[in-house]
Amino acid sequence: MPIAPEYLHLVHPDTRFDALIYGRASRDPKKKGRSVGDQIDSGRDLCDTHNWPIAEVFDQDVDRSASRHARKARKDFEALLEAIAAGKGRIVVAWEASRYYRDIEAYIRLRNACMENSVLLCYNGQVFDLSKREDRKATAQDAIAAEDEAEGIRDRVLRTTRAQAKKGAPHGRILWGYARHYDPDTGDLIEQYAHPERGPVVESIFERIAAGDTEYAVLKDLRAKGERLPGIEWEYYHLSGMLRNPGYIGRRIHQGKDVGPATWPPLVKKRKTWDAVQRIIGDPARARSVDTAVKHLQSGIATCGECADDPPLRVLKNRGDLSYQCDARYDTVIRRKLLDAYVEEAVIKWLGSKAAVAAFQSTAQEKRAEEARERQRGYESQLEEARERASTFKDGRPLLSVASLASMEARLEPLIEAAKAAAEESSAPALVRRIVGRPDVESIWNDGLSIEQRRTVLRAVVNVRLYKARVSGVRSIEPGRIKMTFVGEPGFVRAGRRGSGPALPAAEGS
Numbered sequence: 001m002p003i004a005p006e007y008l009h010l011v012h013p014d015t016r017f018d019a020l021i022y023g024r025a026s027r028d029p030k031k032k033g034r035s036v037g038d039q040i041d042s043g044r045d046l047c048d049t050h051n052w053p054i055a056e057v058f059d060q061d062v063d064r065s066a067s068r069h070a071r072k073a074r075k076d077f078e079a080l081l082e083a084i085a086a087g088k089g090r091i092v093v094a095w096e097a098s099r100y101y102r103d104i105e106a107y108i109r110l111r112n113a114c115m116e117n118s119v120l121l122c123y124n125g126q127v128f129d130l131s132k133r134e135d136r137k138a139t140a141q142d143a144i145a146a147e148d149e150a151e152g153i154r155d156r157v158l159r160t161t162r163a164q165a166k167k168g169a170p171h172g173r174i175l176w177g178y179a180r181h182y183d184p185d186t187g188d189l190i191e192q193y194a195h196p197e198r199g200p201v202v203e204s205i206f207e208r209i210a211a212g213d214t215e216y217a218v219l220k221d222l223r224a225k226g227e228r229l230p231g232i233e234w235e236y237y238h239l240s241g242m243l244r245n246p247g248y249i250g251r252r253i254h255q256g257k258d259v260g261p262a263t264w265p266p267l268v269k270k271r272k273t274w275d276a277v278q279r280i281i282g283d284p285a286r287a288r289s290v291d292t293a294v295k296h297l298q299s300g301i302a303t304c305g306e307c308a309d310d311p312p313l314r315v316l317k318n319r320g321d322l323s324y325q326c327d328a329r330y331d332t333v334i335r336r337k338l339l340d341a342y343v344e345e346a347v348i349k350w351l352g353s354k355a356a357v358a359a360f361q362s363t364a365q366e367k368r369a370e371e372a373r374e375r376q377r378g379y380e381s382q383l384e385e386a387r388e389r390a391s392t393f394k395d396g397r398p399l400l401s402v403a404s405l406a407s408m409e410a411r412l413e414p415l416i417e418a419a420k421a422a423a424e425e426s427s428a429p430a431l432v433r434r435i436v437g438r439p440d441v442e443s444i445w446n447d448g449l450s451i452e453q454r455r456t457v458l459r460a461v462v463n464v465r466l467y468k469a470r471v472s473g474v475r476s477i478e479p480g481r482i483k484m485t486f487v488g489e490p491g492f493v494r495a496g497r498r499g500s501g502p503a504l505p506a507a508e509g510s
């Protein structure tokens, strides 16, 4: 049977009870439980009253939970176990059972440590001697009750998360660029708002990427301006995560799904900017080149001129040299360096030319792209509204029947796809628009672009076709061996319109 602390000296006469005091914050966001400070004070009072010298105080567990769902190790629970094993105390003092353990495993570890080192355990105004069978039983029951309580808290936290998500309210880690107001009395979140300095930084990051700046350049500037958070440098993944997070246009995402408008204001205020960034970072040309380990400038882009169906060239090893070869009939082959140097020189020259400026200055083209995007958004919002109505019930019936929704989906989905394709068709990559006509095209090309970016430019501006050499083994390039057709010239075919790609209806007369 546990005994009251005041009788401890009777049961264990002439024993010095060095005490280990343990205080732990409960994971109660409203701080209704006793604070760690209060717990420690109560423990000190208890020790003073009964003449137990305080050996050590463990009170740093403020942000960590002892529940088995907690992600971080509880350092001070571990430190407590170590102190017990090191013989630093003869009694552990805490406020209540749940302060020691939130799961049975933690209880067992504490119990074993106490048993092995003949340390007593004091909580809820009782002292337990774990070498005794009935005390082990009583503490085990308390541990089970404490675990149950912790599960209850976890369920409540999950329910709150779901409810918050439904309301569009923020939950969990704060997005960089925002700040939060809490009620000082209840600890309730009042609002999430744009951080006065960081908010505008986020907006300018999106605007720069939308305007064609590279993530690399943006990252360099961010680093030059300072750290993301004290002690944390800006890393590439911070930026790439930010650019993909719909929270910045004020959408609430819960478990990967968009659950509607958020209660916080968007930092990216223009839908147009957000859409442009998503197009740029979602460019399949980028995604493809990321997962190929060996990257070549023109593999899969330049084609064989001898074969009627325009098969792409692929890289192969030819007598120790890398070469491009027709992927379908192997009828054309050229050393990789030779073709790359020839094409790069011509492309750099063309990008700085008036013809290039003319090809990309077409505002009509941009206007068409914007109109197509507008159409796409219109269809999308119609569909969203229909889905909303189909899931809203009045007098037990949905406002829109499932059959009507299905027919609307069947009608709108192809329209959305077509509008999307038309927008992609008409818009020039922002990257290309940024380089065209610049006097320093050559140094941008050589020093400022990654191989993926060069490939993106090639796709957008030129068709390269390779023909057979008249004499085999020729090391230089004969006239007519390589034919280049630039955008705006007759016969230019847009990437994605040839080979196995689906043929799209022409949105313009080129």
Ligand SMILES: [Zn+2]
Pocket: 304, 305, 306, 307, 311, 326, 327, 328, 329, 330, 331, 332
């Ligand atoms: Zn061929």
